[in-house]
Amino acid sequence: MTGGGNWTWLLTGRIPTLIDAGTGHPRHIDSIAEALKGQPLAQVLVTHAHSDHMSGAPALAERMPGARFFKMPWPERDDRWPAPWEPLAEGDRVDVGDTSLTVVHTPGHAPDHLCFWHDESRTLFGGDLAIKGSTVYIPAAYHGDLAAYIASIEKVIALEPVRILPAHGTVIHDPVPVLRRYLLHRHEREEQILDLVKQGVETPDAIAAVLYHGLSDALMIRAREMVGAHLIKLERDSRVIRRDEAWHMIKP
Ligand SMILES: [Zn+2]
Incomplete structure (x- = not known):
């Protein structure tokens, strides 16, 4: 269900930072240690609490003592x-590598979903916000x-990103048209x-x-979950109403 697997992003420099914890696979942690060349990992920023992004935190905490978890x-x-989690919120600035990132709260795929914005390069670390060549799963029954x-x-389009570094799939260059297509696709589905x-x-x-x-x-x-997510939105928009398992149009 994660396509070709999932990416984590290691930002080296003064404050070595890992974006997403992965799943704790020993080979993944070994390659992080190798890339750090003996420097201790300072911190891990997790985009959201789905297992492929967060479940590696306990193993990382054990192998990388002193790392902070956000x-x-x-x-x-x-x-x-479990890891010594510290909170992040919308608008926080986090020093990473030799630069800093701004926290952008982007709920929908998960309520705690965060992206990390690098203003100088207009680059967004996107987590599961967007996946090249695919739509993003909104699990209605699991807090989607x-x-x-x-x-x-819409919030990310307003940032005018020039690239998104996602957790799944390839880097999305010129992402605004991709994001606009997502909106169009959702509208058509609706x-x-x-x-x-x-x-x-x-x-x-x-x-x-x-x-x-x-x-x-x-x-x-998953398709049923997506349809459920649409119906819940339509109910909130007062266009349909739910009776037991069935949904009906609201007559004007
Ligand atoms: Zn996810």
Whole structure:
């Protein structure tokens, strides 16, 4: 489910900093140690509390004594991977390497999702905000929030980034058109879902079966979650209403 795996970003210099903790695989930690050439790792900044970004924190804390660990708090989740977590919040500036980054809260994919912005180079460390050649999964039943995600994309477009260094997939150069396509794609999906609800296709299962026809079972679970995320947004926009498992149009 993570495509070709996931990236962590090591910023060397005066304050060696790792962005995302990975999964604690010994080979990953060995290659970080090698790149540090004997310098101690100063800190780890985690983009969000999904296992592929955070679960390596305990192993890193053990192998890199003295490293500090930062993320935006998500109290129900953060205990899962114990490390001496310190809080980050929107707008914080963090000294990293030989420069500094600004914390940008970008909820949607996860409520605690952060990106890290380097103003001088207009580069965004994007976590799971954007994946080249793919859309981003919004898990409705696991604290995903599509309206928040759309607002986060708009917030990042306003920064006018020239590149995004993501946690999955290749570097996204000239990301604004990619982000705009995400918004367009979400808008089109929303219209398709509204049309189906209008025609009496009223459950996430039935809607996903039409929109994502032919997916494997594992991917269909995600497709249903995406449809659920859309329906929750549409309900908040007062365009549909939920009765038990079915969703209905709100008559004007
Ligand atoms: Zn994630």
